[in-house]
């Protein structure tokens with residue numbers, strides 16, 4: 517008898533685990549979002565703001581190459597349900613990492629799961645974690661050409677937050693051009709102009725998440 521072995525790629529394996537995660541989230545009523553952006557664009561700051569202004573029950577997972585500094589910031593902001601994943605060199609989170617971390621949580625009490633991916637506009641874009649929404653975060657100091665340079669993320673992100681809009685007057689940044697670039701990649705993209713310093717756009721973003729959770 518000829519023995520056949522079936523080999524699957526790392527990405528196919530990731531997709532299988534991501535599908536398991538998605539079913540787990542569905543079964544437990546958890547709406548999961550995967551937040552992707554460059555280092556320093558404001559991902560953790562947005563989550564700190566979320567701790568103080570989003571009154572639903574949620575958990576936070578923060579991925580970084582090293583340290584638990586960002587999950588410590590979430591805990592320090594007053595939210596104990598925050599977990600760190602150190603990738604040890606990996607430039608993105610994987611569905612397996614999320615599966616293991618979610619396995620340690622008391623999921624019955626969670627309505628939302630915020631996942632801050634490793635800071636990077638490339639690798640995290642194509643690794644499904646089982647999330648319902650991929651959220652891209654841009655920020656004004658990064659410059660206004662990033663959507664054109666890193667299309668993979670903007671083809672897949674359902675939502676784009678253009679953060680640090682409080683700095684718009686200080687930098688050359690054509691925000692209308694950036695929005696056009698986002699829409700050229702995804703005509704249905706939902707765009708929010710946000711600032712953690714002033715709170716601009718974040719309540720509207722939270723309302724959007726609540727609306728999306730109702731239909732997932």
Ligand SMILES: Nc1nc2c(ncn2[C@@H]2O[C@H](COP(=O)(O)OP(=O)(O)O)[C@@H](O)[C@H]2O)c(=O)[nH]1
Pocket residue numbers: 553554555556557558559560561562635679680681682683710711712713714
């Ligand atoms: N002016 C301004 N600074 C911000 C805003 N959001 C974040 N920052 C600052 O940007 C820096 C990096 O933020 P952080 O949340 O650590 O970014 P992350 O690497 O994407 O998690 C910090 O100094 C924040 O205080 C914002 O909306 N406006």
Ligand SMILES: [Mg+2]
Pocket residue numbers: 559560561586632
């Ligand atoms: Mg961070």
